[in-house]
Amino acid sequence: MTVETILQKTISDAILSLYSESIDQKGIILQNTKKEFNGDFTLVVFPYAKMAKKNPEQAANEIGEYVKRELPVVSDFNVIKGFLNFSVSDEYWRQFFSDNFSNVDFGIQSERKEAPVVVEYSSPNTNKPLHLGHIRNNLLGWSISEILKANGYCVKKVNLVNDRGIHICKSMVAWLHFGHGETPESSGMKGDHLVGKYYVLFDKHYKKEINDLLANGMSKEEAEKKAPILQEAQEVLRKWEAKDEETLALWRKMNAWVYDGFDKTYAKMGVDFDKIYYESDTYLLGKDIIKEGLQKGVLIQKADNSVWADLTPDGLDEKLLLRSDGTSVYMTQDLGTALLRHNDFDAERLIYVVGNEQNYHFEVLRLVMKKLGYEWAEKIYHLSYGMVELPEGKMKSREGTVVDADDLIDEMIDTARKISEEHGKTSAFEKEEAEHLYNILAMGALKYFILKVDPVKNMLFNPKESIDFNGNTGPFIQYTHARICSIIRKAAEKNISIEKLEQFPIIDLSAKEKNLIKILYAFPNILKQAGENYSPALLANYVYDLAKEFNGFYQDTSILHETTELQIILRVSLCRFVGNVIKTSMKLLGIEVPERM
RNA sequence: GGUUCCGUAGCUCAGCUGGAUAGAGCAACUGCCUUCUAAGCAGUAGGUCACAGGUUCGAAUCCUGUCGGAAUCGCCA
Numbered sequence: 097m098t099v100e101t102i103l104q105k106t107i108s109d110a111i112l113s114l115y116s117e118s119i120d121q122k123g124i125i126l127q128n129t130k131k132e133f134n135g136d137f138t139l140v141v142f143p144y145a146k147m148a149k150k151n152p153e154q155a156a157n158e159i160g161e162y163v164k165r166e167l168p169v170v171s172d173f174n175v176i177k178g179f180l181n182f183s184v185s186d187e188y189w190r191q192f193f194s195d196n197f198s199n200v201d202f203g204i205q206s207e208r209k210e211a212p213v214v215v216e217y218s219s220p221n222t223n224k225p226l227h228l229g230h231i232r233n234n235l236l237g238w239s240i241s242e243i244l245k246a247n248g249y250c251v252k253k254v255n256l257v258n259d260r261g262i263h264i265c266k267s268m269v270a271w272l273h274f275g276h277g278e279t280p281e282s283s284g285m286k287g288d289h290l291v292g293k294y295y296v297l298f299d300k301h302y303k304k305e306i307n308d309l310l311a312n313g314m315s316k317e318e319a320e321k322k323a324p325i326l327q328e329a330q331e332v333l334r335k336w337e338a339k340d341e342e343t344l345a346l347w348r349k350m351n352a353w354v355y356d357g358f359d360k361t362y363a364k365m366g367v368d369f370d371k372i373y374y375e376s377d378t379y380l381l382g383k384d385i386i387k388e389g390l391q392k393g394v395l396i397q398k399a400d401n402s403v404w405a406d407l408t409p410d411g412l413d414e415k416l417l418l419r420s421d422g423t424s425v426y427m428t429q430d431l432g433t434a435l436l437r438h439n440d441f442d443a444e445r446l447i448y449v450v451g452n453e454q455n456y457h458f459e460v461l462r463l464v465m466k467k468l469g470y471e472w473a474e475k476i477y478h479l480s481y482g483m484v485e486l487p488e489g490k491m492k493s494r495e496g497t498v499v500d501a502d503d504l505i506d507e508m509i510d511t512a513r514k515i516s517e518e519h520g521k522t523s524a525f526e527k528e529e530a531e532h533l534y535n536i537l538a539m540g541a542l543k544y545f546i547l548k549v550d551p552v553k554n555m556l557f558n559p560k561e562s563i564d565f566n567g568n569t570g571p572f573i574q575y576t577h578a579r580i581c582s583i584i585r586k587a588a589e590k591n592i593s594i595e596k597l598e599q600f601p602i603i604d605l606s607a608k609e610k611n612l613i614k615i616l617y618a619f620p621n622i623l624k625q626a627g628e629n630y631s632p633a634l635l636a637n638y639v640y641d642l643a644k645e646f647n648g649f650y651q652d653t654s655i656l657h658e659t660t661e662l663q664i665i666l667r668v669s670l671c672r673f674v675g676n677v678i679k680t681s682m683k684l685l686g687i688e689v690p691e692r693m
Numbered sequence: 694g695g696u697u698c699c700g701u702a703g704c705u706c707a708g709c710u711g712g713a714u715a716g717a718g719c720a721a722c723u724g725c726c727u728u729c730u731a732a733g734c735a736g737u738a739g740g741u742c743a744c745a746g747g748u749u750c751g752a753a754u755c756c757u758g759u760c761g762g763a764a765u766c767g768c769c770a
Contacts, residue, residue: 116720130713140712142750178750179713221770257729261770270720355747373770403766411696418770426770454699456765482699483763490763519732537732548704553699554763562705565732567718575732583729637707637717644717658728693732 099169099184100126103137106590110162115148125590128614134174135181136614137530140388142178152178156402179443193613197673198326198594203620203680207247211248213439215241215451215479218367219256222354223263226501227443228362228484228491228557229451233547234482238367239547239632242684246601248625252441255369259351260376265332268346269292269325270298280353282445286360286502287353301325364681366539366686371440381432382424386417387466396465405464414459438472445475447630451554452480479630482554486548499559508538515565521693533690537571540687547685548636568640570687573678576643577652577689580610580675587668590656594669603666608649610668615642619677623684632685639681646674 101121108121129135141159145152153175157316160173160180171185196202220226226234241251270279286351302325309319320326335343362368375517385617386403389395395417396404403418405587417428437446448458457476465473483490491498512534518520522530549555556562565571587594605613619638626634655667682689 125710125714127709132714140751145748151703177713258770263770400768413695416768421768423768425768429770451764452698453764459697480698485763516730521730521732545705553706556705557700558705561719564719567732568706569718569732569758572718575730577731579730622709623736629709633707634709638709640717647733648735650729655727656729693730 097423099188100137102167103167103182106163106167107139107159109166110138110159111144114158114162115144117144117147118142129181130617131611131672132180132491133176133181134183135172136184137182138614139180139182139530140178141180142402142416142541145178154532156180156330177673186610189608189610189613189617190292190603191671192617193670196616197669198676200676200680202616202673202676203623204246208246208250209248209444210250211444212441213244214252214254214437214443214446215244215447215449216254216256216437217241219258219450220358221258222288222291223267223295223353225288226284228499228501230363230567231501231504231542232484232555233429233449233451234362234365234367235543235546236479236632238365239685240268240447240449240479240627240630241685243623243632246623246680246684249345249627252370252443253368254371254373254437254673256373256375258375260334260336260347260379262329262348264296264350265329265336266298267295268304268332268343268350269329270348272346273301274430275326286357288357288361289485289500289502290357291350291354298325300330323633326369335636352616361505364502364505372637374434378433378436379424379530381436381514382423382430383418383432384429385431385435389417389468392469392476394469399560405467407463410463410528412456412460412463417464425462427457427464430457431464434461434465434473435470436474437554438470438475443475445477447477449477449479449481452482454478455480478631479551483552484557486554487556487558487650499557504559505538507559509534510544512537512541512571513564516693527594533693536635536688536690537693539573539576540570540682540689541565542570543685543687544573544636548633550633551631571604573639573643573682574687574689575647575693576646577675577678577682578691578693579650580646580671580678581691583671584668584675586656587664592656592661592664592668594665594672606653608653609670612642612645612674615645616673616677619681622679636685639678639685642674642681645676 100443103126104124107124108119111117124139126139128137133515139156141152141156141160144159145155148155148158150158156175156178160175160182163182164170164173171187172183172184174181174183203279209363215237218230220230237253245251269454271291274297275294278290280290283290287298296310302323306316306319306321308528309314309322309429313657314322332343336347366528386395389405390397390403394405396406398404398418402420404416406414408414417424417431418424432448434541437443444510455478458476458480462473462476465476485491486497488497516530516534516537522533525533545557545563546555556646622634622638625662653667655671656664679689
């Protein structure tokens with residue numbers, strides 16, 4: 097039990113005994129006392145003062161007296177206007193500190209919850225390489241999965257690869273026309289980039305054909321449909337659906353190239369999956385559900401045989417679920433895969449990490465599922481995230497303003513190398529060790545930069561200026577960790593053993609030490625909130641605050657000097673604690689922390 | 694036009710379920726490397742929390758409206 101829960105309970109008792117009002121202890125909200133005031137936890141008493149029909153100050157004093165009398169851990173209290181500030185005894189903080197400082201799993205929930213949480217993320221198309229938008233998706237999906245695991249959930253990370261459809265056929269057609277048998281081996285290109293190259297070539301050629309047709313007097317709309325290369329792609333799609341062996345062989349070959357490329361990018365980003373679904377296996381799913389819905393009469397069939405869901409009662413419009421020719425649309429498939437996933441995992445929650453351009457889609461998905469009688473539709477949660485914008489505006493593939501994931505990562509590594517060498521940081525490093533460090537720093541900078549922003553918000557990414565190594569950045573936190581490791585190494589050289597903690601209670605904590613301990617104390621709660629809100633940003637901003645606070649402490653405290661051995665032990669232990677929490681937080685964000693840099 | 698989301702310092706972002714004097718970083722300016730790593734620290738300056746109403750002891754936070762920006766409203770995925 098934490099002090100907060102004990103305080104809540106006692107306050108609840110106090111209100112009951114003083115004012116005969118019963119308030120659930122969970123409804124008693126405590127906040128951390130602001131730095132400018134004395135105390136550790138603050139109760140805002142205005143609501144209870146009203147209840148007690150007394151003025152706030154009087155009520156605060158009464159509650160304060162009661163709590164101080166009943167709770168030995170509360171050493172004192174003070175009242176300012178309607179704010180009741182409790183001071184928790186130093187013994188409590190020291191005890192908390194010595195109980196937890198060496199716990200590498202501090203804050204991690206060890207009790208396992210039974211039902212899994214399924215997190216779908218990444219979900220790439222196989223016709224082009226991953227770009228900056230995918231990076232946000234992948235980092236968010238991976239990190240939130242790890243955060244949920246740390247909160248005791250059994251998490252299944254899944255990827256639904258969109259491996260079929262007109263887009264991949266476009267790449268195939270272009271490759272047949274212009275490829276001359278080019279392969280990743282023959283060209284030295286990464287497979288996904290190679291296939292992407294042909295997708296771009298297709299588009300170029302397609303545009304040219306449209307222009308030619310326009311020049312011949314055809315309408316724009318017609319030209320877009322009649323362009324020969326597009327018709328060819330559509331023919332390839334028909335052949336694919338008819339399981340034409342030659343088409344399938346090419347499709348398999350080119351997809352294999354792409355997967356090979358994706359795997360490399362995923363590995364660089366450090367993300368992984370427990371299960372991969374392929375749309376080619378699932379794209380026919382969902383039709384049965386629709387039929388069932390028709391029989392139940394919750395869906396409507398129009399004269400042309402197309403099937404619709406009427407969502408006007410829910411404030412939306414009508415949504416197509418089956419085309420007039422009986423083929424399925426995106427929504428049909430998603431209905432099917434949702435059911436499949438529910439059956440596969442019997443999950444407590446189905447999380448989809450998908451961009452906010454699909455907010456409407458998921459709203460409809462949930463509503464239709466419910467209409468069809470699947471109560472578990474409420475378990476579907478769309479973890480929606482905003483777009484990544486560039487200084488020039490939106491990323492547009494046609495205008496070539498897309499930031500390629502692999503290019504960006506390489507560029508980051510170059511930057512890390514350049515800056516590190518300028519600082520002369522790695523002159524003593526072996527070459528291999530230095531390269532490894534540049535890698536860690538580059539990915540740390542990139543990941544932290546993206547994860548620290550609230551997912552719902554669109555974010556701006558300036559490739560030239562945004563990725564920095566100073567200030568609120570990944571490398572700053574990594575740097576803090578490296579210095580902590582350095583202190584612990586030096587302490588070991590001085591034969592300072594931090595195991596002698598039973599001696600701690602006789603040492604007074606300085607204000608700065610106490611402040612750090614209070615920040616550390618908050619970690620489990622932050623972790624829980626990050627899980628509940630599906631927001632790695634919460635954790636990222638917390639760990640920055642911690643690192644910043646530690647740096648201030650580091651600067652004006654002689655951790656290893658000019659003091660008694662016991663004080664040194666205490667401070668080194670504090671370093672250990674801060675280091676552990678930084679390491680854990682960063683790990684959950686997917687960021688490695690080096691021991692020296 | 695309908696719906697949803699966003700709007701906080703010059704720029705990029707925090708601000709937990711309403712609480713005390715709105716916080717960081719970057720950029721600018723001042724100091725600090727003989728002392729555990731200066732990728733750092735301390736400080737100065739920078740705000741009508743888009744705007745207007747409302748709710749209440751109390752609003753950046755909740756409600757309504759207005760103005761800006763984004764997304765979406767395809768028999769594309």
